[in-house]
Amino acid sequence: MDKLLYLVSEGVKNVWRHKMTTFTAVFSLFLALYFVGVLAIAGDNTHSVLQYLRSKYKIEVFFNQDVGPETAKGILDSIKEINGIRTATIIGKDDAVRIFKDQFGEDILSILGYNPLPISVVANMMRNSQDPLQVDPIVRKIDKIDGVAEVRYQGHLIKKIERTYAGIIKRFPILAGIFVMVAVLVIYNTVKLSVFSRKDLIKSLELIGATPAFIKMPFIFEGIIDGLLSALVAFPCVLATVNGLNYIMTNFTSWHIHLSLDPIIFVWLTLLAGIISVFGSYRAISGLLK
Amino acid sequence: MIEFNNVSYAYDKGRGVTNLNFTIDDGDFVFLIGPTGSGKTTLMRLLYFDLLCDTGTIKLGSFSSDNLRRKQIPLVRREIGMVFQNYHLLDDRNVFDNVALPLHVLGYRGNEIPDRVEESLDLVGLTGKNEHYPSELSGGEQQRVTLACAIIKEPDILLADEPTGNLDPVAAFELVQLLETVNETGTTVLMASHNYNLIKGRARRILELKDGALRGS
Numbered sequence: 153m154d155k156l157l158y159l160v161s162e163g164v165k166n167v168w169r170h171k172m173t174t175f176t177a178v179f180s181l182f183l184a185l186y187f188v189g190v191l192a193i194a195g196d197n198t199h200s201v202l203q204y205l206r207s208k209y210k211i212e213v214f215f216n217q218d219v220g221p222e223t224a225k226g227i228l229d230s231i232k233e234i235n236g237i238r239t240a241t242i243i244g245k246d247d248a249v250r251i252f253k254d255q256f257g258e259d260i261l262s263i264l265g266y267n268p269l270p271i272s273v274v275a276n277m278m279r280n281s282q283d284p285l286q287v288d289p290i291v292r293k294i295d296k297i298d299g300v301a302e303v304r305y306q307g308h309l310i311k312k313i314e315r316t317y318a319g320i321i322k323r324f325p326i327l328a329g330i331f332v333m334v335a336v337l338v339i340y341n342t343v344k345l346s347v348f349s350r351k352d353l354i355k356s357l358e359l360i361g362a363t364p365a366f367i368k369m370p371f372i373f374e375g376i377i378d379g380l381l382s383a384l385v386a387f388p389c390v391l392a393t394v395n396g397l398n399y400i401m402t403n404f405t406s407w408h409i410h411l412s413l414d415p416i417i418f419v420w421l422t423l424l425a426g427i428i429s430v431f432g433s434y435r436a437i438s439g440l441l442k
Numbered sequence: 443m444i445e446f447n448n449v450s451y452a453y454d455k456g457r458g459v460t461n462l463n464f465t466i467d468d469g470d471f472v473f474l475i476g477p478t479g480s481g482k483t484t485l486m487r488l489l490y491f492d493l494l495c496d497t498g499t500i501k502l503g504s505f506s507s508d509n510l511r512r513k514q515i516p517l518v519r520r521e522i523g524m525v526f527q528n529y530h531l532l533d534d535r536n537v538f539d540n541v542a543l544p545l546h547v548l549g550y551r552g553n554e555i556p557d558r559v560e561e562s563l564d565l566v567g568l569t570g571k572n573e574h575y576p577s578e579l580s581g582g583e584q585q586r587v588t589l590a591c592a593i594i595k596e597p598d599i600l601l602a603d604e605p606t607g608n609l610d611p612v613a614a615f616e617l618v619q620l621l622e623t624v625n626e627t628g629t630t631v632l633m634a635s636h637n638y639n640l641i642k643g644r645a646r647r648i649l650e651l652k653d654g655a656l657r658g659s
Contacts, residue, residue: 154552169534356530357492360545360591361520 159366163373167381171345174378181382181429182389189390191331192420193322197411199282202317205408206279210304211291213273219299224271227299233276240275248272256378268300275368284314284322292333300355336428343378343432347371347440354440368437375433379425386425387418443468444489444599444630449498459484462498466632466647468598471625473641474634476651482634485651486603489632490522491515499567503598518643520548523592523600527607529584531576537563537587538572545596550606562590566620582613586620593624600624602633606640615642 194267210242213231215224222244231240233349243251248269250261261267275294287390295303347354357367394413444466449489452458456563458482466472475484482528487493490507491510500507506520524530531540541559563569567587576584585605592600606614618640625631635641641648650658 155546155549158546158552211585352530353532355542356518356532359492359519359530360544360547360595361516361518361522363516366547369491 155366158264159369160373162370163377165205166370166374170346173349174374174381176347177342177378178382178385178427180337181378181425182385184338184427185382185386188332188335188388188424189386189417189421190326190393192417193390193411193413195328196414196417197322197439200316201409201413202313203279204407205313205387206277206285209277209279209285209287209306210289211275211277211294211303212303213275213300214302215273215296216301217268217270217297218269221271223299224273224284224293227297228273230297231294234293236278236285238276238278240273243274245269245271245280269281284318284355285310286307287311287314332424339425339428340432340435343429344374345435346378347433347436349426351440353393358441364438364441367441368434372430372440375429376426377430379427380422383418383422383425386421390417390421443501443503444632445499445501446485446488447499447501447652449488450497450501450544451484451493451495453484457481457484457654459488459651462656463654464649464659466630468630469625471622471646472633473563473629473634473644473646473648474632474651475638475641475658476634477646479638480651481654482636482651483630486601486632486634487600489601490524503583519596521598523595523597524586525585525600525605526619527604527625529588531587531591533576533647535575536572537568537574537576537579537590540576540587541590541594544591548595558594565593565623566590567628574633580613580614581608582610583614585599585617589617589620589624593629596627597629599630599632604630604636606635606636606637610622618644 165429212226215227219227221244224244228240228242231237247269248271249267252258252269260269274301277287287305288309289301291307292304296298354367391413394411399409401409401411446462446464449462450460453514457479460603461577462485462508476482488495489502491500491507495592498507502518505514505521508516532543535543536558538556538559542555545555545558558568559572559629563571565611566589568583568586568590571579571583576587579587586607588605600621605621606617614637621631621633647659649656
């Protein structure tokens with residue numbers, strides 16, 4: 153028991169004795185954890201950002217001039233039944249005049265003496281799909297409905313957004329893998345350097361008959377402490393980044409996006425830091441022990 | 443007892459020691475002399491199994507190189523105290539922590555350690571220097587701390603590899619006297635040196651090495 157207490161206390165003391173080495177290790181670990189954390193949150197929030205953008209997708213369906221309110225209602229129901237349509241709202245002829253006035257500042261009735269604006273429907277698309285949305289088939293279906301004169305939608309923009317999303321979904325695992333790998337290498341090599349800088353201590357311990365376990369234990373405890381310290385520094389920074397972005401988006405943009413932060417990310421980051429520093433310490437010392 | 447039977451060791455780039463045969467009885471004080479590069483340090487390293495001999499057998503108490511397993515090497519070293527020319531003290535720890543380290547390795551209880559450290563420091567004449575760091579001590583004092591580290595675990599054998607190499611004549615003389623005091627308690631002492639003046643006049647057995655071979659005993 154005394155021996156174990158001594159080894160733990162040595163691990164703690166080493167953190168203090170080698171402040172500069174500890175600082176370097178903790179800082180590298182912190183940077184790696186911070187970027188991995190931000191990346192994880194970005195990944196976690198990609199879909200909610202996409203949902204927001206999809207909520208802005210709008211398909212405008214203009215009916216023939218001869219379509220009356222009753223027929224329009226029937227067409228509206230047909231549009232609502234199309235797979236991929238979330239909501240559809242009818243815009244009557246009178247509503248169209250009002251909207252025209254709002255947008256152009258002119259009363260079309262007083263200019264032309266009659267209302268040339270057709271009844272129309274504004275449809276919004278489903279936004280929860282994990283797969284990229286296909287707008288063209290929906291538009292083709294709407295176009296085929298009797299009474300529909302014209303369908304307008306932001307086809308180019310929607311395609312671009314959906315293509316970008318599909319690209320992110322495809323590449324994200326690779327990007328995340330590379331990022332985690334880089335973080336692991338940075339942490340591992342920092343810990344390794346920290347151990348190599350104390351090879352004299354390891355040699356001295358070997359010469360006085362310390363077993364490999366006795367030599368390794370303080371380094372492993374030190375690795376755990378470094379990992380926890382870096383996680384403690386990284387958490388508030390990740391939190392501040394998310395809150396900062398939310399503040400900017402709420403107060404300085406018209407985007408209604410709120411980034412969420414799943415606390416489980418902190419558990420994963422702590423585990424990542426702890427496991428890599430312990431593994432790095434263990435491997436580095438094993439390399440130095442004969 | 444230390445026993446070398448036809449022991450040879452060669453480094454990758456040559457040299458080392460060749461066909462060493464000698465015995466040192468328990469409680470002896472033996473000087474190992476020879477010019478630089480004669481194989482004194484190699485012999486010492488073979489003794490604490492930092493190097494493993496190519497041929498022959500080394501016996502150290504109940505341990506023999508013939509059937510020694512790697513796991514047993516720490517156990518052998520616990521029976522040996524070592525003093526080096528370059529002290530091998532840990533600069534980031536004070537004198538107390540340096541001297542106490544071997545006791546922690548041996549698993550002593552925390553409350554037994556302070557008294558034993560005090561005793562060892564008293565023996566080497568460093569009473570009251572507990573809190574000093576190695577960098578705050580003279581070369582002679584640092585070497586005494588090394589000696590305190592070596593003797594605190596009451597080893598059967600004390601190996602001193604050029605312990606006076608970095609010391610002035612007075613400090614060197616005092617250190618040899620300390621080694622003799624340790625020897626009087628029953629510890630076998632093997633001291634390597636190329637300083638003949640320090641050795642001559644002392645009625646001790648001398649092993650002489652030259653070009654890796656034993657020239658005289």
